Amino acid sequence: MPPYLDSRKRSNLSADDISWEFIKAHPEIFPIIVTEGVKKSLSLLQQGYVAIAVYGCNCLGAWELVPFVRNREVTICFDEDTKEKTRTTVAIAISIGAKKLKSYGAKVSIAHWNPSLGKGIDDVLVNHGAGAIDEILTSCQTLAEQARAAGLAKWLKRRGFTATITINTRYLNITDIPLGAESGVFAIRSGLGTGKSTVLLKMIDYIISHCGDLGIIALGSRNNLLLQQCEALNLYHLREHSAFGLMRDPSSRIALCFDSLHHYKNHLDCFDGKILIMDEFVSVLKHALTSSTCSGRRSELLDILDELIRRAGFVFLLDGNGCDWAVDYVMKIRGGESGAEKILNQYKNATAQFEVVSSFSDSGFVTKILELLPLYKQLGQSIAIATDSQKNAEKLDNLLSEMGYRVFRIDSKTSNSKEVKAFIESPDRNNYDVLIYSPSAESGVNIDLPGFAHVFGMFYGQVDSETQIQMLRRVRQVDRISVLCVPYKRVNQSLATSSNQFLEELQNRLHLDGTEGIDGFGDWFEAQTKTPRFEAWRGLAIDREFEQRNTTLCLLEMAKIHGFKPILVNLEDVKELGAKLTEISKEIALREAEGIYQARDLSLSEYLKLKSSFECGEGDRYALEKFKLKDSLPGVEFSEFWSAEGIYEIRKNWNKTKGLTLLWDLHNPEKAKAIASNRWQRNVAENRFIGDCDRTPLARIKYLQALKILGLEGQEFSEDSEIIQNIVKISRDKRRGIRSVLGLTMGGLAPIKWLSNILAKVGISLVSKQVKGQSRLYKFKEFSTLEKAFLKWISDRRETQYQQVIEGYQGIAKTDIKKQPPVTEEQGAGAEAIAPSPPPETPPDKPTKLIPLTHPQIGQKVALTRDGVTILGELLSYQAEFCRVHFPDGNQIVSQFELQAIA
Template sequence: MLTSNFSKEQQNSDKPEQYGQFHAEADIEYGTELLKSPFSHLTDEDYKQLRESGISDEVIKDCSFRSVGAELRELVIDAEIDAGAKFERQNGGHIAKWQLWKKNHLIEGGLVHDHTRGFNVKANNRGIKRSRTEAELKTKGGLTDPNKKNTEQAPQYRTEEGPKYFLPRGQQAGIVLPQFSFKTARRLIAKNNPELLDQFPEEKDARDWLMEHNPEAAEQIKGFEVKGSHVFWEFVPLHPEIPILITEGAKKALSLISHEYPAIALLGIMMHSEPQADYPDQTPPLKEEIVRLCQPGRRWYICLDNDKGKPKAEKNGIKARGAIAIKLKKLGCFPWVMEWDRSHGKGIDDVIAKEGEGFLNQTWEEAQRFCAWRIQVRRKLTLEMASSIEISERWLKRDYFPSLTKLLEHRLIGVSSPKNTGKTTVLAQLIEEAKRLGDPILMLSHREQLSRAGGKKIDIPYVDDTTAQSRAEKKWLGLCIDSLHEDSKVGIDTRQWAGAIVILDEWVQILHHLLLGNTCKKARMKILRAFVDILKNARLVIALDTDLDDTSMTYLKKVMGVEQPFIVKNTVKLQGYTSYVFETKGDWLTKLIAEIAEGGTPYISLGAKYVNSRMGTYNLEYFLQALFPDRIFLRIDADSITEPGHPAQGIAGYINEYLRANPKVILITSPTFETGISIDEPHFTAVFGYGNGVLKESNFRQAIARVRDTVPRYLWIAKDSKIRHGRTNACIPQQYWNEQSKLFNKMKKVLLSDFRPGFLSKEDELNYQRDSAAPFTPEIAMNTLAEYASLENQIAMDYRELVIDGLEKEGHTVIPGKLSELDIELAGMDPKKLSCQLTASKKEMYDKHKTKVTEAEGFETEEEFQQMFNRLQKTPEERDRVRHHQIEKRYGEVTDEIVDMDDRGLYPKLNLLFFATLGKEFREDRDKAIADPIIREGAFLLPDVNKSMITPKAERVEVILKALDHLGIDLDDTDRIYSNETPELIELKKLLTSDVARKEFRLCGLGYFNPNSTPIIIFRKLAALLGYKLGSTGKRQSQRKEKRYYFYKMKPVDAIAIKEKFFAHQLKQEQERAEARQEALTERLEKEDVSSFSELVEEVLVLGRDIETPFLWPTDDHKLSAPAPRIPVFQDNSPAQPEAEPTAEQLELTV
């Protein structure tokens, strides 16, 4: 691979790099005012411009740039006439003088180059048509750079300098496919893919090669000299392993070509796609010339200007990068983004001229995947404060931190450092010093085993290992944040923790769990209230996380009122391991079996524990134990670590000791072991990670890093993640809150009918009006939740790429995983047969599980069930009893078939169908009963309410069912035949895919009905939503031998079989609940002061003041007496506030 284009003498030359560094053969006279052009088609000044852009003489010689003199005006006018532009004519037929006068600035000439729209643009089977040939373009004029700018243009377009480039009127912009010699073409291949040099034709064979591979291209250049570029741009589509850079402007492309980087150029950053007018009802695709080069698997490097400091240009640059990258991804390509600091230059040609080829190579190597580039601004940790330090050390040391006295002045410490760099060791030293102060010490985590293991290392006892007396004596406590409230088993009183030293281990995950975790939902506002109270009164807060970011630190700063925390950021890259990423699950499983068969001891990290999961911990343990009865397998998941007598019970605290005592044991772990556990024992020969998208991408990387030894990792990673927040997968915080507020507005009349949601208390409400620093408002939590939820939605779309990108940034090597013949031989069968055997194993084990649940003993009372349900430690028999009771409560009976149906998710579908039909009179009371405890906390998070509401969804299903009835479609009819030509289905598609219907259905959680889908696909999706299944009959019919019709009908599935029984049972239960609610309401009204509800003020603190959304503000009749902060109020029939224009940073997040 060539790494330099100039000699050592040139590199070490003392001459000023006035025009940059170029090829050794380029004879440049440094220090002269004007370079002498060695080419007849370029003036000295135009030649100097090209050289200043870092273009070598060799490339200039063959490029399409040419200097044009006074004839430039006529050239442009002729091109505009050919393109269809109209000119006013005089009596003699001449163009009117006033129109000629407008182009007088062209008489002084300029630099012209041809854009290549129409040069042999035909991709394989894409139906792309040529518009113009290269020869035609040469006669019509191309992009011009006039020596004299036109300053007599319309005022709205007039600038100080006039336009720098322009196209003749009416001429459609193409792209620039640079022209160059065979010598340059071979250099491009030699630098990027030297193994392809033998396949690239010699100059003497070029025309024959073109005739063989693309006769049309050969015909177009008949009579012209065959250049290396003619062959190269035909060679590239045959080899997707050749990367391509896409930039803006021909000079930049030629500059990159001069340094052996294959590049094409746009004529403007927004000129990457076909005209919108040609695609009125859809997003236009990339230009035909670009599509022709978009073979699946090709890397594209987007290399646009750095316009930092120019807000409008910067915003357009972000839009262009996003639009280009997303369209490239749809074509199967891999877009990357190249960026540099503005101090090095604006465009890539400026960078090359100023910094040289070495810096260009570095910029290329530091390019980011597009998916990582667009989220980088949301995951960065800014070190703007003078009190922060950035290091790159293998181990953190106490010396990097100031004295404890100084740290107490800061009140907030942030530590960001990679895994296994000694964060806990430094923390132990800090805590040892802090203990001498006698202050309370509270260590919080988001998982029990993490809190146990972390507390053990710094001598902080976990809450279950303490008594009330011991806590009162020492006030050192480790706690899961779920228990941080007064009604928990500990009964946290925040007043007792005033002045405490608070440790937040894995702080980003704590915050995410606190705001979005399901286990916190019932007591979320109680936890938030206690947490904020402790933080505000803390003496010192220490936040540690590998992925510490601005969002998490901003939360702490705002809550605590700290302006300058002390932050240590360690950017070291540790010695990495090699990760092999397999394309299929079968290959991954085969490699796992081969590893065990060869005598290896793998650590297996899975994404689920469910009994009905094919790749869950239960089934894989059952399957592997049957294959290898002599090996010991230990299943570690949420069930086993809390099962009395199980070897994995409480294993997090002594995992290394256990491995030393059991040298050949194989661990099969669930997300329970994703973080907080450090396996330092050199026990395992490999790590196998199954990333099915259930874990966040950062958590998956942490899960496979629990083993500290640098043994190889064998991974299978899903392309996208199952983690989604909201109904529309919003990727910008503002969009997320728009969705949540709209959904809440649909329910507000139901939820606000008999209670007043608002602030935590009347005192808090008054304080909030007078003072923005009131004791507690959830405003900061709201903002943070929106940021994390929308960020995860964006990450979910590129899950696999981001996992790989994260591994590479950590210093690991990632290569494709491939099976060898030895692997298949050791496994005993090929991947497909092995996968089938795993499925059969799951069925065998799951059948036994269903029978156990069906035959389990029930509970006599609901109180007895709740006691068992809330008990942390359960035996397998007790878990089966709990499951038996849950199913019986839902369906009225328990059978093996019903257990299977429920495990496959039938209950939510039948429940929705019930509330849309027979139970519609109960749905509002049902939603109100669920939301009441949440809203009565005073302040609440919108998603906690919206997720549980069934009324908006059921109302729309009711409309759909009426439409089906009107069209004569019966979902219970298993005899009727349907096809894409069924008139009723065509009409149904029109109803479901209208603009209003699509938005409503998606907002309420009914999914997205794509207008481009066929009627059968739409109907199948609708049926599946309600628990039905549309299946193929296996028959088809052809008409006129042009179109085939496939026939379908409803399958007799679970929903049809048990719907009537389920409805009867559900109706009885809802009637009983309604009676109980009425009795409770009567009793409550007798006890409470009803007058307190007489003045209903619908003020809901659901959104912070920092996020702009189309919320409705108070009318004059409802304005608050205090003049200060605005409080969002829902009012009917009020105009919506306009949305704020997204900032440049937000645009980076758009899809």
């Protein structure tokens, strides 16, 4: 034992007062340091630290350590090797050992230092003295902190931009741009308001003067920005200006959204030699790779985008958040990874005070707005509120308008109004106290006006940190920015921070999803994962996962990248206002549900026309929502569930909809497996983009079956019941799989709370009663009348899907979801209504003759054949060459020319 332990080691007791028994009895005084080897341990003991040596990094979790580490701080202090292979081996051993130590009750941290200081902690002592040891051991991080730091480093790296030319100027000038790049690709990263659009126009004029009028295609993700570009660059918007007739004109200037690229499917030669412009190009590529509006046809759209990038004569990429990965994506498509001219303008005009509030509630933040607003109004100033939630925008509009403030709102419900269009073309500040805008104004609206005192941001996880900053900076002349960043309540349980980890987790997930035995799956998967689009999508998925876990951290870091000096502040929740905001939200949701229920029914042709229209009114929007809801839940309008109240419940808690479907699957695992297998066959046959392949329920069924939760149906149980204790035991034994597949972590939850979290995955709640002299008893809560009706619809739908899968290879499906018999008294409702039913008898083989679909008819049986696989479906509606078809796993809109009729 050392002669003393000084105050840095949390004690100044003399050696005579200390023994191992004393140390074990006082964990609050003596943290334990675990080293690899006696020499290192003795070095630390000489400096007054309590150290224990283990022989080899794999001994870290040895049970012999339990008496010394239980319920106390433990620091792992292993060597800093320089060989990468050794570092990897040690890191794995530390990760495994640290988890074991945590299971013993230890609070674990890891010591790291620069290997240049010395390989072992004893070498650091010799080379740099006791001060270096103290600094290392007082700056340790837990495993979670280390993982977060490593993840942040990779997240920041992906936001890097390796420039070929670096400048620092308030406004860009064409003389800053070398226009002789061999690749023809020019990427400019320059902040908002630095003249990117102006210099772009000069670059185009320069190219035209030297190469002739090549024509322009401006590709975007939001129409507001594209319409603004049309004005600045003399372009025609493909839909707004009905420019379809100009597509084949070699010198035409057309702007369009990524989603509209399919119009060029049979006209790829129209791309040859064109000037391609992607303003906000990172946002465009993110939209192309991840937006739900492209799901189901993303592969086709990305193929067309690839052709556009390859065939274009010149490519201009502009973005204040420009990143290497996005430029690399374009260069790989063009046939090389280098050669682009990348101009970085380091000028940052970020002088506003920037404060961030992290809270699960927005009531305190709204209270702050309400306190400051009267003062600003008295001074003749306005405020702006940026939010990623349309519902929040409308809620604030209602609240503030009710209080007498003049509010101007830009969101998906108002963006097509004449007033908003006029504002976007020429922003003014004369008629409102509060400007509220959602992602509809994320691109394309620049409010460069005096008189705004404060910009407030309210973000609920719908957009990433880059988009948050873009939205906050749309109002240029402002001195103060305050942001509410609501952390995610639920995140995916993937812990992948590297490309290899992500790929391994993806392979494991697909294996659990029942892909074994699917013809061609291996070749499809390999082909998918070898493409630039997969590499880019994988990086975005890793980034998104990290942001979901660290929303506030990422916003703070992004603010620093843009030159701000952000500070983190705390606000108290205000319960009274929180209740008022909740009430307003419910009123809006009920009004919308009634509007959707009463809305007119659209045909496919009307839906397609309205969807592409720039002049939708409120009634049109409700009709569009009704069409999409019916399309997502085929046949639901024929069920007893279909009502304004039912629509409200669906939109309020979509997860419950998924949970009740999973409950049917849990009761009918073989049928669920057949439906899942059919879905994967279609994914492979149609070469669906891997990022759009939804998870099947098979993995969740596997773990829910292992937990035996169906054994609780119809029973009363207490927290001490044997069946509950078994569920807890199984949960601990299978905790890694449960975390990965179900997204649940048990931690220190009480058994009933843990059970409630599991049951929520299948739409079940618990009710309880207190019996005198006994433990509290629990049972499954009976489903409401509305839920029973929805369960009946789910059962009908899944049975229909299964029937179609079975008959799809041998004949035509006979089951129609609209013709299912009503639920009977004997059947009951709830769990009984979805209990396993015997599989239908396999119909005899029938020869099926397929002929061209020349005269589509509603209800007609049709076949879609892709890559040698034929799937049968029913024609729901059609318009021109577009047909909406019900297939076993859902509805699709496909070209008539891809379909065949059944003779």
